[in-house]
Amino acid sequence: MTGHTAAVLAVSLTAGREVYADVPGPLGLPGGYRVRIGDGRVALDLPPGLSCQEAVAWQVRMADHDSVTVLPSGDVCFGARAHQALMAHLPVVGHVQPAKGIAGLTDRLFGLREALRAQSPRLMASQRR
Secondary structure: OHHHHHHHHHHHHHOOOOEEEEEEOHHHOOOEEEEEEEOOEEEEOOOOOOOHHHHHHHHHHHHHHHOEEEOOOOOEEEOHHHHHHHHOOOOOOOOEEOHHHHHHHHHHHHHHHHHHHHOOHHHHHHHHO
């Protein structure tokens, strides 16, 4: 789905058409936003009455709710719940992960995902108790 969406976006842009799309991190902002791309510019396409500051604040609250935040430095900060859950399986993962180590962290997280998927649901339930 994402590949198809990116291809449609690319075709529209190369044809010089104005495009409205939902994109992650436009203009360096945290989270994803609806944007208008045209005339060689990217602009937020927020609902009427919603300021950029309000939209960013909402995105930050949602990231906090997800318990994972990307800091202005680019480092990844795991909230208490996410860090506690990770510590049960990957005790080497710290509360803050440097941006330069994201590739290694991604590999470890994918490995953990595959290991957890391979477990039986009963085993996983008994581990939570």
